[in-house]
Amino acid sequence: MPNVLVLSFEGFSFSSRQLYEQLLPKLLSRAVVHESQSFQDASSYITSGWPSIILVTDPVITFEEKNNLELLQAVADYTKQGCTTILMGLFAAAVEYPRLDTIFREYFDLRWRAGEYTRHDIHLLTLEESMIRSQSLAHSFRAKALFLSRVPAAQMVYVVSMGVAMSAYGAFARVGLGKLGYVGDVNFTEEPERLILAMCHLDRPEDDYADPELIEQRPMD
Template sequence: MPNVLVLSFEGFSFSSRQLYEQLLPKLLSRAAIHESLTIQDAMNYILSGWPNVILVTDPVIAEESEESQRLLEAVADYTKHHSCTTILMGFFVAAIETETLDYIFKHHFNLKWKALPEEPSTHEARIHASDQSLLRTTTLVPKLVANAAWLTGVAPPQATYFGPIERGIAYAAFTRVGLGKLGYIGDTGFGDEPERLVLAMCHLDRPEDRIMHDEDFEK
């Protein structure tokens, strides 16, 4: 059973389901879950080699304090060298500064992803993920309309959902970084669609979660 570490420091407790109503019960039935409410607790779990998945749900990890920066470096190093999947999601994407997120992508994960330099906005997005070994798509909705903090600079093989073609923006992205994987889910509504995406990125989706058919991709 995978070990999932949830970083939740700002009082929006993941376990009280203030972020995603149905995600925690599903995770609890499929993985061992620990929610860290302090940076030191998170560091202890990471340094022990416990997590297979890290869910970053708020932007405290990106603050300028020495403690936060030490945690960010630990998460990035652990992800790249211990086959861990780290997902940036929830209030993290809604609250983090654009320049800070760009810096994290470039300097901690060597990615060209950049935050769209505007407030979260609503667009239609269509599923794009094609590497089934990286991410299964059978439990994901083929298209959605979402208010999100969108990304630019995402190469097609790294995009899970692309927004309007003329804008070249991504709603979600997922790629290999070293031995691990990094995911980004820009949704700021915290509904059913991003819940499904979290489960898929964690490889905790199941056949009973399937909601679409192959013909959906032919339209």
């Protein structure tokens, strides 16, 4: 079974279901899950090579303090070695935008940038099957989120048109040998739960929509 390391440093315990109602039970039935609420514990698990997936539930590792920066570097390095890391939960709601831009660029070699914090109707785009299964994902819904700009079309999962540009509610990219996912939702509803599971490759056929709609074709980058 995959090993999932959950980083929760701001007091909103993932294990108490304060973030998502159904995500934890599904993860526990499909993976081994450990929640770290201290830097020392998180660093120990990463150094040991234990996690195959890291869920970052708040922006604490982005703070410009020594211990935070060391853990951020460890997460970035470990991701590039083959781990799947997902920024989710309270992350988008509380992260500082200029700092997020710097982290995407300097730690993960991505051109993603923080965009507009707003509410929009969003729709699903298709990703290659090796990146994410789309069968279990909602095809469109209304969401309040921190959207990303400058995301290449091939890395977009959910999008909204903002003028002539497309902004990403969800993004997923290869980073070295691993993958980095971003979920911009600031609420904790079923749709982001499904997206997180799909990014973890822990969604199952029983999670699929019974009556799938036509998914819009991906625009050219």
